[in-house]
Amino acid sequence: MPQARLSLRTSACLAGLIFALLCVYFYFTEGYLSNAVFMMGLGGALLSVLAFLTRRPLFSAVLFASFVAIVAVTAHVKYEALTFTLHAWDFIYYRQSWAAI
Secondary structure, eight states, X not given: OOOOOOOHHHHHHHHHHXXXXXXXXXXXXXXXXXXXXXXXXXXXXXXXXXXHHHSOHHHHHHHHHHHHHHHHHHHHHHHHHHSOOOOHHHHHHHHHOGGGO
């Protein structure tokens, strides 16, 4: 059975839509506008690097959106369990100390 392939234009448009939705998410969750703009810029840069390395814009957008979703769910679970916000070093700390989980 032949595989259906998306054209580069279609996948780039879908990737742009995913990034636009992520920008809206950043705008509503980051608090200050400067934080949201920083996350949008960082997200755009990471997405561009991923797209450059893989040559697949839709794959890069889905991978980046999945990473953002994992971090958001992890932050929510930690906040509900401990009433502490998630910090960058938590990923390293909890990975090295399974007893703390």
